[in-house]
Each structure stands twice: as C-alpha cells, then as structure tokens.
Amino acid sequence: MTDRTELRHRVRDLCRGWQDEGRYRPRPDAWLRSFDLDFSRELARRGWIGMTWPRHLGGAEQSNVDRLVVTEELLRAGAPVAAHWIGDRQIGPSILRHGTPELQREILPGISSGDHVLCLGMSEPEAGSDLAAVRTTAERTDGGWRVNGRKIWTSHAHRATHSYLLARTERTERKHDGLTEFVVDMDSRGVTVTPIVDMAGSHHFNEVVFEDVFVPAGRVIGVAGQGWRQVTEQLAHERGGPERVLSTYPVLAGLLDATAELDAGLLVELGELVARLGVLRAMCVRVAEALDTGVAPVREAATLKYLGTEFERDVLEFARTAANPGVLAPDDPLGGAILAAPGFSIRGGSSEVLLSILAKQEAP
Amino acid sequence: MNDTLLAEVAADVLAPVTPQDADGHLPEVWATIAELGWPLVSIPENSGGSGGCLADLLALVGAVAEHGVSAPLAEAALARWALAGTERADLPGLVVPAWEDSTGALRGVAWARHARNLLVWPRNGTPYLVDLTAPGVLVEPGANLAAEPRDTVTVPDDARTPLPEAPARSAATSRAALLTAAAITGAARGAHEITRTHVTRRNQFGRPLIAVKAVANALAGMRTELVSTQAALDRACDVHTADPARAEAATATVKIRAAHAATSVARSAHQLHGAMGVTREHSLHHVTRKLWAWRDEHGSEREWSSRLGRTAVIVGQDGVWDELTAPA
Numbered sequence: 001m002t003d004r005t006e007l008r009h010r011v012r013d014l015c016r017g018w019q020d021e022g023r024y025r026p027r028p029d030a031w032l033r034s035f036d037l038d039f040s041r042e043l044a045r046r047g048w049i050g051m052t053w054p055r056h057l058g059g060a061e062q063s064n065v066d067r068l069v070v071t072e073e074l075l076r077a078g079a080p081v082a083a084h085w086i087g088d089r090q091i092g093p094s095i096l097r098h099g100t101p102e103l104q105r106e107i108l109p110g111i112s113s114g115d116h117v118l119c120l121g122m123s124e125p126e127a128g129s130d131l132a133a134v135r136t137t138a139e140r141t142d143g144g145w146r147v148n149g150r151k152i153w154t155s156h157a158h159r160a161t162h163s164y165l166l167a168r169t170e171r172t173e174r175k176h177d178g179l180t181e182f183v184v185d186m187d188s189r190g191v192t193v194t195p196i197v198d199m200a201g202s203h204h205f206n207e208v209v210f211e212d213v214f215v216p217a218g219r220v221i222g223v224a225g226q227g228w229r230q231v232t233e234q235l236a237h238e239r240g241g242p243e244r245v246l247s248t249y250p251v252l253a254g255l256l257d258a259t260a261e262l263d264a265g266l267l268v269e270l271g272e273l274v275a276r277l278g279v280l281r282a283m284c285v286r287v288a289e290a291l292d293t294g295v296a297p298v299r300e301a302a303t304l305k306y307l308g309t310e311f312e313r314d315v316l317e318f319a320r321t322a323a324n325p326g327v328l329a330p331d332d333p334l335g336g337a338i339l340a341a342p343g344f345s346i347r348g349g350s351s352e353v354l355l356s357i358l359a360k361q362e363a364p
Numbered sequence: 365m366n367d368t369l370l371a372e373v374a375a376d377v378l379a380p381v382t383p384q385d386a387d388g389h390l391p392e393v394w395a396t397i398a399e400l401g402w403p404l405v406s407i408p409e410n411s412g413g414s415g416g417c418l419a420d421l422l423a424l425v426g427a428v429a430e431h432g433v434s435a436p437l438a439e440a441a442l443a444r445w446a447l448a449g450t451e452r453a454d455l456p457g458l459v460v461p462a463w464e465d466s467t468g469a470l471r472g473v474a475w476a477r478h479a480r481n482l483l484v485w486p487r488n489g490t491p492y493l494v495d496l497t498a499p500g501v502l503v504e505p506g507a508n509l510a511a512e513p514r515d516t517v518t519v520p521d522d523a524r525t526p527l528p529e530a531p532a533r534s535a536a537t538s539r540a541a542l543l544t545a546a547a548i549t550g551a552a553r554g555a556h557e558i559t560r561t562h563v564t565r566r567n568q569f570g571r572p573l574i575a576v577k578a579v580a581n582a583l584a585g586m587r588t589e590l591v592s593t594q595a596a597l598d599r600a601c602d603v604h605t606a607d608p609a610r611a612e613a614a615t616a617t618v619k620i621r622a623a624h625a626a627t628s629v630a631r632s633a634h635q636l637h638g639a640m641g642v643t644r645e646h647s648l649h650h651v652t653r654k655l656w657a658w659r660d661e662h663g664s665e666r667e668w669s670s671r672l673g674r675t676a677v678i679v680g681q682d683g684v685w686d687e688l689t690a691p692a
Contacts, residue, residue, distance in 0.1 A: 002691050069689075076685060256681035262673070268666055271616070271673030274684055278617035279592050281688050282599035303591045356577075358584035363574060364564045 008069050014042070015077035026078025026250045028337035031243045032155055032347075033204055034080035041114035043074075043081075049088045050112030053096060057104055058112030064288040072242040072284065078250035082156060082204070087111035087118035089241055091164045094234045095183070098222030106218075107162065107183055119160035121151040121184070121208060122231075129346070129353045131166060131231060132175045136210065138167040138182065144216040145169070147184065150209050153347075157193045157206035160186050165210075166231060169224055179227030183219045184210075200330060200339035233296045238348050240287035240301030244308035245280040247344060248315040248337055252277075255319055266322050273318055276311050280304065299361055306354045309344040316341055370420055373400075374427035383432030383650040386512045388505060390478050394435045397428070398458075403440035407448045418605050422597065425543055426550030430557075432650030434512045436460060436475040438543035443483045446536055450529040452493065455481055461536065462494075462517065469516070472661075476515040477503050484519075485533040492524040499523075509657040538611055541619045541662040542600055548622040548658050549593050554651040555633040556586045563636055573636070582632050589625040596621045602692030613675070613687045616668040623665040626655035 001009075018024050018039065027034055043049055048070050053059025071089075074081050092111045095104055110116030127133035136149020147167055157163065163184050170178030184191070190213035196205040222230050252273065262270060283304045290297035319334050328335040345351045377400065381393045397403070406421040407413020425438050436458065443459040457480030462473040464486045476482065482494040494501060500520035508514045530536075563573040563583060573579045596618040603614040630652040634641045641648040659665070676684050 004691060008689065072689070253681040253685075256676055256684060262677060264670065267673035267677070268669045269673070270676055271669030271671065272620065272665070274613075274672050274676050275617045275620040275669060277684075278599070278613065278688050279596040279621050282595040282617075283592060285599070286595050299587075300591060303588045307588060307592055355581050355584050358587055359577075359580035362560060362580065362583045362587060 004066065004069050007066060008073055010046075011048070011070050011073035012077070014046070015074065015079050018079070019077070024078075024080045026253075027333055028078065028250050029247045029340050030078045030250075031075060031081050031085045031247070033082060033202060033340070034078070035082040035156060035159060035204070036080035037083050037114065037117070039080045040083040043070075043084065044112060044114035049084050049114060050092050050108060053092065053108060053112060057096070058109035064291040065285065068242060068284055068288040072246060072281070075242055075246035076249050076253070083117055083159070084111065084114055085243070086120055086155070086164075087116060089243075090120070090234060090238050091118045091183075093237050094164075094181070094230065095221055097233070098181075098230055100218065102218055103183065103221065110161075116162055117156065117160045119154050119157045119163045119186075119206075119208075121154055121157075121163045121165040123153045124150060125152050129350050132179070132228065134166055134168060134179065136165070136167045138165075138169050138180060138215065140169075141214070144214055144219070145182070147182070147190075147210045147213040147215055150207065152205075152207050153196070154193075154206045154208050155204045157186070157208045158195060158203075162186060163191075163208065164221075165215075166227055169227075176228040178225050179231070180224045181221040181227045181230055182215050183221065184213065184215050188213050188215070190214075198340070198343075200336050202336075202340075232298070235349065236296045236298045236301040237291075239305035239354075240284070240291075240297055242281070242284045244305045244348065245277070245284065245311060248312045248319075251319045251334055251337055252315050254333070255322060262322060266318075269318055270322075273311070273315060276307075276314075280308050280311055283307075299358065302349070302354045302357050305348055306351055306358070309351065312344050313341050367423070370416075370423055371427070374424055378427060378431040378433065381431060381433055383647060384434075385650065385653075386434035386510065388477070388507065388511070388513050390475075391433055391435050393433060397435060397437060398440075402437055403444050405441070407445060411448045412453050413444070413448060419598075419601050422543070422546035422601055425546045426553070429547040429550030429651070429654060430554040432551075432554055432647060432654075434510060434654070436478070438540075438547055439474045442536065442540055442543060443481075445539065446483055446491070446530045447527075450527055452527060455493075457481065459483055461485070461540065463533070463537065470519065471516050472506065472508070472514040473517050475513050476517050477505055477513055482517065482519075483527070483530065484524075485530075485536055487533070490526045490528050491530040491533070491536075492526045494519050494523055494525075508661070510653040512654075512657065534612075535608055537662060538608065538615045539604065541615050541668075542597075542604055542611075544658050544662045545593075545597055545600070545615075545618040545622040548626050548655060549590070549597050551651045551654045551658070552586075552593065552622075552625050552629040553590055555629050555648065555655065556583075556590055558648055558651065559583065559586065559633045559636050562640075579636060582636055586629050586632050589629050593618070593621050593625045599692065603690070606692045610687075610690070613672065614692075616672045619663055620665045620668050620672070623659035626659035630655040 047060040051060040051062045138145040138147045165182040165184050169180040172178040190211040192209045194207045195203045197203050287297045401414035404414040405416040406418045409415045439460040442461050447453050459481045460479045462470045462482045462484045485491050502518040504516040506514045600614040600618040603611045
C-alpha cells in the first residue's frame with residue numbers, strides 16, 4: 001500500500017469508527033453545517049489540520065495532494081468538519097503567505113490544534129459577491145485600528161474565536177485599492193453576533209456587527225491597502241477544494257449502496273454522474289498539484305467551482321428522480337440538501353461571477 | 365520526451381500544413397508523420413518503437429487534430445502498439461485496426477483503403493491479420509461526418525492470419541477510446557482557439573464581439589470544457605500507463621466527457637462565428653466536423669455511461685470511490 005492509500009484508510013477508519021459509535025451521522029454539506037469541536041480536535045491530534053504548514057507552526061509539512069486525500073475522505077464520509085474548515089482551508093494559508101512571523105505564531109498553531117475557530121468576515125448586505133464594495137471601515141488609531149461595519153452570512157460566527165475581516169482602510173479612486181485584511185478576536189468589545197436562520201431551519205449563518213472595535217496593528221494580514229490582491233489569491237484556495245464537488249456526496253453514496261433496481265435510463269444518468277465526479281476529482285488533484293508547485297491556480301479553481309456546484313445540484317435532482325420519494329421531510333438528508341442547494345452556486349463566488357472571471361482570462 | 369520540446373516538434377511539422385478535408389485522401393503531411401515515427405511513440409525503442417510515453421502519443425494525436433488535419437495517426441499507433449511484441453512487429457506499410465460488429469462484418473474501418481494490413485478483433489476469439497492486397501479482399505469506400513475514410517471490408521476466410529499474441533479486444537477498444545478522446549480534446553482546443561481569435565478581432569456594432577457579455581461568457585464556457593476534458597484525459601492516461609487492466613472507468617470517464625465537450629464546443633464555436641462558420645471556405649469546419657464524427661466513435665457517451673452506471677450499482681459506493689481515487 002502506498003503512503004497515500006494508507007493515509008486514506010486511516011481517515012476512513014476514523015470516520016467509520018465515529019459513525020459506528022453513533023457520534024455523528026453523515027450528512028450533505030457537512031463542511032458548512034456539521035460542527036463538532038471534539039471531532040476537529042481528534043483530527044488535530046492526528047496532524048490533519050494545517051497539515052501542509054511548517055512544523056514550528058503546528059503543521060505536518062505534507063503536500064497539498066496529501067491534504068486532498070484527507071479532505072476528500074472526510075467529505076465523502078459526511079464528517080462534522082465545520083469547526084476547522086475555514087481556518088484550515090483558507091485563513092491559515094493566507095496568514096502563512098502574507099502574515100508577519102508574529103501573527104503566524106499567534107494564530108496558526110491554535111488553528112492546527114483545533115483551539116482557534118475562524119469565521120469569514122467578507123460578505124456584506126450591500127456588497128454581496130462584490131467584495132470591492134465592502135463598506136466596513138478600519139481607521140488608524142493608537143497602536144492599531146478602529147473597525148466599524150456589518151458583515152453577513154458569516155458561518156459559525158457564534159462559535160468562532162477569531163474572524164477574518166476585510167475592511168476599507170482608504171477611500172481611493174479605484175475601489176479595488178485601499179482594502180485591508182485583519183484577524184479580529186471575536187470576544188473583542190464591540191463585536192455583536194446575531195443568528196440568521198436559513199430556509200432549511202438551520203443556524204450557521206450570522207450577522208456580525210463591529211462597533212468601534214479595536215484591532216491591534218499586528219493583526220493586519222500582509223500589507224494595508226493590498227487586501228484585494230491578497231483576497232483574490234485566497235479565493236483560489238477557497239474555490240479549488242473538493243468541498244465544491246462533494247457537498248452532496250453522501251446522497252450519491254446512499255443511492256449507490258441502496259439501489260437495487262434502476263431502469264436503463266437511470267443507469268445511464270447514474271453513469272454520467274459517476275463520470276462527472278471522476279472528471280471533477282481529477283481537477284481537484286490538478287489544483288492540489290498546482291498549489292504544491294507554488295502556483296495560485298486561479299483559472300482551474302474557478303472552473304472547478306463552476307462545474308462542481310453544478311454537479312452537486314444535479315446529484316440532488318438525480319436522487320429525487322431515482323428515489324421517487326412522494327413525501328420528502330425537511331430533516332431527511334436529501335430534503336435538507338435540496339433546501340440548502342441554492343447556496344451552492346453562490347458561496348465562494350456566484351456561478352455568474354466565476355464565468356466572468358473566466359471570460360476575463362480569455363480576453364487578449 | 366519533455367512536453368515543451370514535443371509541442372515544438374509538433375508545431376514545426378504541422379504549422380506549415382493547410383488543413384484540408386480528407387475527402388478520402390491521406391494528407392501530404394502523413395509521409396512526414398510516418399517518417400518521424402509518431403505512430404511508434406510510446407513503444408519502447410528496444411521493441412522497435414520510438415520510445416516516449418503514452419502521454420507523448422496522446423499529445424501528438426491531439427496536436428494533429430487541433431490543427432484540423434485528418435490523418436490515421438491514432439489508428440496506426442493503436443495497431444503498432446498491438447503488434448509490438450508479436451512476431452509481426454515489423455509489418456511494413458500502414459496497419460489499421462478493425463472490429464467485427466455483431467454480425468461479423470467489418471464496417472466503418474478507418475483508413476482501410478490506404479492500409480496494407482488490417483489487424484482485426486472479432487467479438488470473441490483470436491485477433492487476426494488481413495493482407496488487404498490478398499485476392500478476394502474487398503474494400504468498399506465510406507466516410508464519417510468529417511469525410512474521413514470509414515470503409516467496409518469483406519475478407520474471405522482464407523485471407524485471415526491468426527495473431528494470438530495480440531492484446532485482447534477489450535484492451536484494444538479501451539486504448540482506442542482513449543486515443544479518440546485525445547483527438548477530440550485536440551480538435552476542441554483548435555475550435556476554441558479559432559473562435560477566440562474570431563471574437564477578439566471581429567468588430568460588430570462598433571466594438572469587438574468579445575465585448576458583448578454573452579459572447580465572452582460563451583467563450584469562457586468553451587474553456588471550462590477544455591480544462592475539464594484535459595484533466596480527465598491526463599487521469600486516464602496515468603491509469604492506462606500504470607495498469608491498463610483497470611482502466612475501464614477512467615476511459616469511460618474521459619470518453620463521456622470528451623463527447624459532451626465535442627457537442628458543446630462545436631455548438632458554441634459555430635454560434636460565435638455567426639453565419640461565417642458554416643461556409644466551406646472557413647477553417648472552422650475542419651475541427652468541428654471531426655468533433656461531430658469522433659464523439660460517436662468507439663462508444664458514444666450513452667453507451668459508456670450505461671456501462672459505468674451498471675458497474676457503479678454492482679460495486680457500490682466504496683467500489684466507485686476506490687476506482688476514482690486509486691493511485692495511477
């Protein structure tokens with residue numbers, strides 16, 4: 001057995017063990033909705049959070065392809081990984097690339113041990129997918145910055161220890177200039193979190209209001225005013241992962257294992273879905289390989305996300321047709337996933353925005 | 365061979381060629397391609413091949429198609445691969461593969477009229493060779509949508525020479541499907557490039573076409589087809605190289621993907637060219653007609669999807685997942 005196959009089996013065994021003991025039930029969209037700190041800490045103990053990071057920052061110095069093995073096995077098993085997902089996938093790597101050594105030492109070991117839970121303060125009510133339109137401001141003050149503004153659709157802000165924050169620090173002619181990235185303690189004075197319940201009845205979204213919140217100078221990620229360039233690169237990490245393909249995998253898995261009889265037409269449809277999964281999985285590997293060579297795979301990641309969310313939704317439509325349920329309850333895994341599906345093609349950049357990013361790359 | 369070097373060699377050979385419809389003929393460049401030993405790429409030098417790996421061969425097949433050239437490279441390469449290691453490895457002239465259909469007939473045989481020998485796989489039983497110049501052998505010309513020779517061949521029983529050492533039919537069809545997928549990927553790349561050039565240079569309503577958002581998005585949609593098909597092709601190539609015996613799922617995946625891409629890319633390319641693309645003078649049809657023809661050869665997407673779906677139900681989700689993630 002190769003090292004990677006062995007790693008795959010170790011993740012698989014852990015998930016199966018927890019399921020057998022009744023400690024979690026596989027569910028679609030688990031990376032966003034299934035929050036279990038104990039599970040995340042178990043992964044941390046095994047070196048599976050921040051696993052590509054340097055050892056002195058709590059990492060295991062493994063490749064992005066190794067990390068893909070772990071993440072895709074977790075998603076496949078519908079494991080409760082939401083507690084560490086954002087820190088591990090996105091903010092940790094961003095701090096690693098742009099943060100000062102002090103900021104790295106302050107934040108990264110806590111993420112990789114499962115002690116720090118990060119949430120994403122990017123979106124705002126008036127900005128939506130247009131991050132350059134954020135209105136949250138940070139003004140310089142003694143020893144740091146004073147933040148005012150309102151973030152929305154912030155997953156798990158009510159459980160997070162830290163938030164990533166994109167704020168405007170200068171009024172400039174080009175709206176892409178003058179943005180800055182910060183790490184903010186969620187227990188800072190002036191931070192208020194209010195739940196937003198989605199139409200599936202689940203609470204992971206929140207509104208986060210910042211009123212005169214003091215953020216120390218050392219909490220700037222990278223260079224003040226350069227946030228746009230940094231965040232674009234960060235989004236390549238956000239988009240290029242297997243969670244953009246496998247959110248509905250537990251539904252497909254259930255179908256494959258339960259399906260005794262499918263008519264010829266449904267078999268063809270199933271075969272097509274399996275083929276699409278194979279293509280998308282091959283693309284995930286390419287993105288991971290690109291990251292290992294130090295490239296930010298902007299086009300590949302955008303393509304993967306664009307095609308991946310389309311696949312996720314089609315899996316649900318297929319499941320509906322194949323299962324022919326008659327009545328589907330909101331708390332059924334398939335029912336819940338259908339109610340969650342409109343978010344798939346929005347989070348991480350809407351399909352329309354992704355297509356326009358890809359279109360820009362076609363221009364001469 | 366290193367990728368860049370290979371691309372340069374391919375460009376040197378193909379760039380001066382004006383794409384032409386096959387109309388039944390071998391293109392002039394075929395002599396150069398054969399002389400350079402492209403059909404022998406991926407066969408080790410000590411077995412009489414040109415060396416290089418399967419990825420090199422797929423890149424060459426793709427490059428020929430991208431350039432809009434009709435030539436029997438994939439066919440010749442498949443036959444040479446099957447002959448390598450047999451006592452007939454040095455058979456002279458063009459050898460092409462053929463598959464008996466359910467009635468035992470040889471229909472749609474690619475480039476048969478230009479070949480010296482056929483290597484035939486019956487549905488069951490031993491592969492055999494046919495000397496096409498032998499008495500009683502009949503080649504009736506036919507064509508695919510790209511006007512490439514797809515002939516019907518009639519072979520008297522005594523013109524068959526069994527070749528038991530040749531690979532099994534399933535291995536040969538699997539490799540043929542992979543080569544076809546590589547050719548489709550190349551032609552799709554060609555269609556995208558011709559279209560990109562067109563929409564960036566042509567002005568309408570006072571600005572380049574690409575300034576129209578719907579046009580730019582359609583072009584980006586073509587790119588997603590290319591990126592995803594190439595990823596599937598690379599994966600299938602890796603699996604074929606590592607262990608051809610378990611390449612069925614990866615082959616099915618890329619053939620299905622490539623066939624879908626062929627339909628979608630050809631459709632967008634013609635739409636974005638407006639009425640210009642449908643004329644005989646315009647170069648676009650050299651690639652789009654190939655896309656339409658090849659998507660159905662060696663198994664349409666429906667046929668491969670049905671097989672993949674059936675297998676998936678039998679092996680269950682663990683089996684499917686193991687297949688998709690097996691190290692190549």
